[in-house]
C-alpha cells in the first residue's frame with residue numbers, strides 16, 4: 535500500500551495536537567443504507583492460512599514464486615500468469631467459473647517494499663485470498679469469481695493497472711481489495727462504493743465483528759485503477775495513525791499481526807464475497 539502526503543499531514547497534525555484523527559474523514563454512515571438481507575456463514579480461518587504468514591519471503595521474486603504455489607496448492611483449476619508490461623513480474627489470476635458471465639474480482643498485492651518482511655503489507659492479503667480459492671473452488675457459484683494476486687503495487691499500482699488495461703473490466707460487478715490486514719481493527723475505505731459499504735456494514739453487524747469506515751487519503755492501493763475506471767470497489771485494510779507507521783518499515787513482521795483481528799478481516803471479506811458471488815459452500 536503506497537503511502538502519501540496525508541500520512542505526513544496526519545502525523546504533523548497529531549504532533550500539533552490540533553485534532554484527534556483516526557483517519558482523514560468518513561462521509562459514510564450506515565444509517566444511509568437500505569435494509570439488506572445478508573447470508574453470513576463464512577468458513578473458519580484455516581490453520582494452514584495462519585501458518586503461511588510465517589512464510590512471507592524477503593524478495594519479490596520469492597514472493598511471486600510462492601504466491602503461484604499457493605494458488606496451485608489451493609486447487610485453482612485455471613491459473614493465468616499475466617506478464618506485467620515493462621517488468622519481469624506477473625499477476626496471477628485464478629478463475630472459478632459461475633453460472634453467469636458476470637464477475638466478482640478479489641485482489642491482493644504480493645510485492646513488498648522497504649526493509650520489513652511485508653507480512654501485514656501484504657502477505658496478510660495473499661494468505662486470505664489463497665484460502666478463498668481453497669474454500670470457494672468446490673462451492674456453487676452464481677457469478678464467476680476471479681481471485682488475483684497483483685505484482686508491482688508498491689511502485690504505483692502498475693500490476694493492477696496492467697490487469698485492467700488488458701482485461702477491460704467488462705461484466706465486473708465488484709472488485710474487493712485486501713491490503714494490510716490484522717495489525718488493527720478492520721477498516722473499509724470510505725471512498726469505496728456506498729452499496730458495497732452498506733453490504734459490508736450489514737455483514738459486520740450480523741457477525742459482530744468491528745469494522746470502521748474511514749478515509750486515509752491519499753493512502754492508495756490496487757483499488758485506484760478500478761475507481762478510475764468507474765468499477766464498484768471496496769478496499770479493506772487495518773491502518774490508523776498508529777499502524778500507518780509500520781508500513782514499509784522493519785516492524786512489519788509477524789509479531790505485529792493479531793490473530794483475532796485477522797480472523798475478523800477474513801470473516802467479513804469472505805462473507806462479502808460469498809454474498810456478492812452467490813456462493814454456497816459444499817457440505
Ligand SMILES: [Zn+2]
Nearest residue numbers: 535655656713
Ligand atoms: Zn499494500
